[in-house]
Amino acid sequence: MKFRPDNFTLMLVAVVLLASFLPATGDVASVLEKVTTAAVALLFFLHGAKLSRKAVLDGIMHWRLHLFIVLSTFALFPLLGWLLKPVLTPLVSPQIYVGVMFLCVLPSTVQSSIAFVSMARGNIPAAICSASASTLLGVFITPLLVSIFVTEHGASGSFVDAVVKILLQLMLPFALGHLLQRWVGPFIKAHGKLTKVVDQGSILLVVYTAFSAAVVQGIWRQVSVGTLVGLLVICATILALALFLTTFLSRRLGFDKEDEITAVFCGSKKSLVSGVPMAKVLFASSTVGMMVLPLMLFHQMQLMVCAVLAARYAKRAELIEGEAVAASAAK
Template identity: 40%
Template sequence: MLARFKLDGFLTALLLVVLAAILWPEGGVTGGPLRVEWVASYGISIVFFLYGLTLAPERMRQGLAKWRVHIVVQLGTFALFPLVMLACGPLLRPLLPPDAWLGFFYLAALPSTVSSSVAMTSLARGNVPVAIFNATLSAFLGIFVTPILMAWFMETTGVSMPLESVIVKILLLVLLPTVLGQIAHRWLAEWTVRNAGWLKFCDRAVILAIVYNSTSDSIVGGIWSANDPWLVVTMTVISIALFFVIYELMRVPCKLLGFNREDTIACLFCGSKKSLATGVPLGHVIFGATPALGLILAPLMIFHFFQLVIVSVIANRYAQGAEAEAGASA
């Protein structure tokens, strides 16, 4: 099933980690025997250092010229998503506990995913340099834009957020490691390519540790037991519906601006997806070690899974269409 949809084993690992938290939350809880929170706390800097280390500036330059596509993608990621979520607020708030509703807006405020957006754009025969540029730019902008959006949203909903301390954490744990990684890229570019597999493993291991820790804290703290068991189903339906709403709305500017097939694919795939790799460690910085973090991150984890499944199907259809067109013109 995963191979058919071009999905890697990270999704399986993510599901297993959540299952482990359900079966043995004491192991991953803060202060528990495994001390997972140490990895969750200090590993954040490792994730963003590796992000800076693997960021190739020359790839960014390849897609720079398509400025109209870039504007559409970034507005879709950081403006359309939050606006749609706010517009749906009157309908969704009665269905969700406050922390889950906060999680959905956090999902909407996050940057686009990098690796899967590029991979799916390539599979669909889209404009890969444009996808690389936009996914990378989105991830970098998210370091600043996401906390600002969350500070505004939480203030409007009456939830306090210590913005100054969050900014300090982001500068020290997120921005500084990213900059150091980008500086190190000058000397370690070839080493990074040779060891891409291990670097990816380290990056994802930290993300899984944060998920295990936050989910365990939520279970031990009684966050999940205090809510209806159908909450997961509700969040799943909302996540799938949200993806299709954004995906279809992104088609509108693509048609109005006359984007070609390749640019449209890159725009749709980058503008409709959200990054778990950025969202999980950044969420730990923004929200801290609250027991509700597991519930706040739940919409992101659900959306991440289904966005990959849905976009994989769409990308395969685009690829089949491109092959058919190539065969007809041959």
């Protein structure tokens, strides 16, 4: 498995560089802000239209596994971030570590979690259910956790205000998309690239506008090469602990291998697709760049590490199947 950035990560880097040298200001920034808000609304509309009720119902009965993943996502991660704060904050700065805490309170990914569970031969229906539920629960849980861990560092408004903003800007388009699924769903499924373009395009727009505002506020005077290295160490530490603990605890709870795979990949990942729009809604424009920087680094790191881990799980499954076939043939 090659450790190399994917094309989307390279585009993210390019957008950050563009914002660093040519930040949007004045009227251009105002127009981009409105365009970005519309793109994010379209993104969640399309995801709502794609949501399969049958897939969710197929996996919803496995409540112990789903509860484990929810607790891993919204309790284990924030606890790790909070406990490690005295040790890890000196590697960066208190302001940057706030972005780390924001990373820790985000929901799990959907697409990549399901893809890795499928690749590793885990419980795919349960993964679909858990990943979808994590995104929906994050609408309420993430603002609550932000109000506990992050409010004093740039989050705007109260918990209620944050939930209302997310409901209006993210969940309302999502709900409309789901309600109109009967009419728009077939078109969206037939044009899968459309969702990908909107996915990536909306995130790139948010990142560009966020980093433009951050550059104007002097982000690169606060983030040195040493700080970036320290942030990479922090992300690697949190990811390694999350992977170890989800694996260890799922085995202690007696999950079979398929459920363990689902628990590990759904319970150890954080969503860039949800996190960037949430940061835009929850934080002042001047602080969004700082909030999403740890998430961007963690995103690429989790993809590379989980790809290797999924390949190992798949290889183990192939070996077991081969042994079973050989044993059957010997009878």
